[in-house]
Amino acid sequence: MKEREYCGFCGNRLILKTLYDRSREKYCEKCDYVFFLTPLPSVIVMVIDANKVLLVRAIDWKHPYWGLISGYIGLGETAENAAVREVYEEAGLKVSNLEFLKTYALEARDLLMIAFKVQAEDSSIKKSRELEAVRWFDLGHPLPMRPESIAARIVQHVFSDITFLDLKELEKQLPSKRKSRKAGPRGFEPPFSGSEGRRLNPYWATGPKEE
Secondary structure, eight states: OOOOOBOTTTOOBOEEEEOTTSOEEEEETTTTEEEOOOOEEEEEEEEEETTEEEEEEETTOOSSOOBOEEEEOOTTOOHHHHHHHHHHHHHOOOEEEEEEEEEEEEGGGTEEEEEEEEEESOOOOOOOTTEEEEEEEETTSOBSSOTTSHHHHHHHHHSTTOOBOOHHHHHTTSOGGGGGSOOOGGGOOOSSOHHHHHHHOTTBOSSOOOO
C-alpha cells in the first residue's frame, strides 16, 4: 500500500504524529485529521446455480484465467447490499440465500475483500459492458481459474474437491492461425471461444449464454 503524502481535503503535505497509543500516523495540522493506513472494503461473490458456478472475465485482463464477480462497497451501502447489486449490474442476475464466507486481504491493491456465496434465481445472463465474458461453468469439471487467486480459493473453500485447468498449457494447443485474428478488447482475444474453444475446453456448462 502506497502511503499518502498529502491531505485529501486541503492538499497540505502530511506529517507524522505520535498518537495516544504511541503509534505514528500521517497527520494534517491544518485540518487536524489523522490518515490511517487502511484498506478499501470490497465484495467478491460466488454465484451458484445447481451444479454450476458463474465465472467472469474483465475486458482488460491479459491473462487467460477467469474469476468471480467483485466490486467496491458504495458510500452508505452494506457489504450484503453491494454483493447483490454487483451480481445484478455485471450479470443481470437476481440472487437469494446470501451467505458470508470469509474475508481476504489483497495488499497489492489495498483491498479487504469480503466473500459471499449466493444462489441465482434464474440462469439467464445479461452481461455488463464492463466484462469481456460471463459464463456458467460445471463444478464437476476443472475450472479455468488461477489456483492461487482469491477467487479460486473461495471456490475451493466451499467445494474442497474442485480442480483447476492449466490454461497456459491449453493455450499452446490453439491453432497458429489464431494469432493472426483480430484482437479483442484492449488487445486481448478470449482464450476459448466458438467451436475451437469448446474443443479445447469442453467444461463449459450447458445452458443459456450471456446476452
